[in-house]
Amino acid sequence: SQTIHQWPATLVQPVGSPLSLECTVEGTSNPNLYWYRQAAGRGLQLLFYSVGIGQISSEVPQNLSASRPQDRQFILSSKKLLLSDSGFYLCAWSVTPNSNQPQHFGDGTRLSIL
Amino acid sequence: AQTVTQSQPEMSVQEAETVTLSCTYDTSESNYYLFWYKQPPSRQMILVIRQEAYKQQNATENRFSVNFQKAAKSFSLKISDSQLGDTAMYFCAFIASGNTGKLIFGQGTTLQVKP
Numbered sequence: 313s314q315t316i317h318q319w320p321a322t323l324v325q326p327v328g329s330p331l332s333l334e335c336t337v338e339g340t341s342n343p344n345l346y347w348y349r350q351a352a353g354r355g356l357q358l359l360f361y362s363v364g365i366g367q368i369s370s371e372v373p374q375n376l377s378a379s380r381p382q383d384r385q386f387i388l389s390s391k392k393l394l395l396s397d398s399g400f401y402l403c404a405w406s407v408t409p410n411s412n413q414p415q416h417f418g419d420g421t422r423l424s425i426l
Numbered sequence: 427a428q429t430v431t432q433s434q435p436e437m438s439v440q441e442a443e444t445v446t447l448s449c450t451y452d453t454s455e456s457n458y459y460l461f462w463y464k465q466p467p468s469r470q471m472i473l474v475i476r477q478e479a480y481k482q483q484n485a486t487e488n489r490f491s492v493n494f495q496k497a498a499k500s501f502s503l504k505i506s507d508s509q510l511g512d513t514a515m516y517f518c519a520f521i522a523s524g525n526t527g528k529l530i531f532g533q534g535t536t537l538q539v540k541p
């Protein structure tokens with residue numbers, strides 16, 4: 313069966329520090345991969361998605377970037393964190409190419425910027 | 427642009443009773459898919475049910491069912507025999523066919539099941 317791992321679960325970082333959140337999927341090949349951000353008490357906002365290695369699409373301009381160095385690895389990064397980067401970050405995967413297939417989410421990372 | 431609206435920020439229901447969560451969406455697409463996700467306090471996002479727009483029959487998964495009204499662009503979730511474990515935030519989500527998995531989420535409805 314397929315599983316998705318996301319870490320760390322919780323992270324507290326100072327303003328201006330770098331960020332690296334990692335997500336890996338097991339049990340499937342060539343998944344679509346996604347990074348979402350959820351502000352407190354709000355819905356999810358899609359940040360990035362990837363349909364293959366090295367292929368990244370950005371949905372909103374921001375201070376963050378994403379990379380996909382391997383088929384089942386998706387990384388969310390920042391060179392310098394802002395206070396507004398605080399939130400709950402969720403990684404997700406889905407089977408390609410059909411959009412009727414649901415997305416499966418990781419357990420999320422709670423990021424607090426001080 | 428597609429949008430998803432959940433007009434009920436919070437709802438509560440007594441255990442064993444039935445509750446309906448509302449969701450409306452706006453799109454010019456003719457082929458799309460709709461989902462309900464549940465996010466319990468643990469924050470994990472869990473798929474509850476999905477509906478293909480081309481299917482007239484409403485989807486059902488055990489105690490969960492939907493009322494899909496395509497003309498009205500409405501997609502409500504009914505939870506029967508509510509259980510304490512149903513306490514969670516519920517999100518309605520939309521995706522246009524062939525849109526590379528770009529889910530659009532509503533703002534969410536917090537459901538409290540009371541004993």
